[in-house]
Amino acid sequence: MNDLINHIKELAHDISESFLLYNSDVNNSILNKYMSGDxxxxxxxxxxxxxxxxxIYLSLFNDPSVDNSNIQFxxxxxxxxxxTIKENEGAMxxxxxxxxxxxxxxxxxxxxxxxxxxxxxxxSKLASINASLEEADKINNLINTLESIKxxxxxxxxxxxxxxxxQAKIAIAQGDSLADLAKLASVHAKNLGLDFMKVxxxxxxxxxxxxxxxxxxxxxxxxxxxxxxxxxxxxxxxxEKLATSIGVIESVDDMxxxxxxxxxxxxxxxxxxxxxx
Numbered sequence: 697m698n699d700l701i702n703h704i705k706e707l708a709h710d711i712s713e714s715f716l717l718y719n720s721d722v723n724n725s726i727l728n729k730y731m732s733g734d735x736x737x738x739x740x741x742x743x744x745x746x747x748x749x750x751x752i753y754l755s756l757f758n759d760p761s762v763d764n765s766n767i768q769f770x771x772x773x774x775x776x777x778x779x780t781i782k783e784n785e786g787a788m789x790x791x792x793x794x795x796x797x798x799x800x801x802x803x804x805x806x807x808x809x810x811x812x813x814x815x816x817x818x819x820s821k822l823a824s825i826n827a828s829l830e831e832a833d834k835i836n837n838l839i840n841t842l843e844s845i846k847x848x849x850x851x852x853x854x855x856x857x858x859x860x861x862x863q864a865k866i867a868i869a870q871g872d873s874l875a876d877l878a879k880l881a882s883v884h885a886k887n888l889g890l891d892f893m894k895v896x897x898x899x900x901x902x903x904x905x906x907x908x909x910x911x912x913x914x915x916x917x918x919x920x921x922x923x924x925x926x927x928x929x930x931x932x933x934x935x936e937k938l939a940t941s942i943g944v945i946e947s948v949d950d951m952x953x954x955x956x957x958x959x960x961x962x963x964x965x966x967x968x969x970x971x972x973x
Contacts, residue, residue: 708747722772745772746954846948853941859934873914876921881935884925890939
């Protein structure tokens with residue numbers, strides 16, 4: 697199992713480094729690894745995608761020249777890669793081949809730990825256990841790091857929403873339309889490649905809260921909404937941070953979910969290894 701884990705880590709490291717140093721397309725790099733046979737099945741493909749995203753995100757997060765509140769990059773997209781592979785007849789043929797070695801599922805990967813030769817002595821088994829414990833610790837440490845990143849993103853999202861509320865009330869007091877503000881902020885987010893629907897939903901929630909509290913405000917679209925939002929306008933900064941933070945939360949959640957599955961598999965297999973030692 698250690699060999700397989702190291703192989704996945706090396707693949708992810710090479711692909712991440714290629715992106716960080718040369719801005720290489722991560723999905724094309726992963727696809728090339730798959731087509732060349734370095735990635736032998738879809739389960740390993742999925743783990744490589746997860747680890748590549750983790751490596752790149754953490755590298756950017758720790759880069760003092762990068763704004764931690766607005767980390768953006770083209771993620772390794774497992775679903776997109778699978779679709780591309782299926783569309784390629786040759787790749788599909790390879791992908792559909794009967795599984796062997798570690799080629800079936802995460803269960804098969806974990807099961808491979810059990811393939812300790814019966815003639816191995818106790819010292820060799822203990823060495824394997826210690827190595828697996830070290831890998832499990834690394835995974836748990838990474839989960840803890842991601843959990844911390846998620847907590848920071850949640851705080852940023854909450855603060856951004858409160859700031860949106862404050863600015864919206866100021867705009868309403870000045871006689872501006874909340875609908876205009878919501879549309880321009882959403883266009884601003886879309887222009888930045890963010891999920892503008894998150895911004896629109898936030899303003900919709902604010903509008904409902906104002907209505908329920910009895911606050912009178914304009915909710916009609918005026919000519920103002922047809923204008924292009926100024927990219928450097930401070931009024932759009934809170935909604936921009938909100939959309940960015942939500943994106944980080946969702947991405948980190950996916951990473952944590954995948955890592956917890958691996959950690960759980962490690963734990964179960966380590967229990968069996970210790971019983972056999």
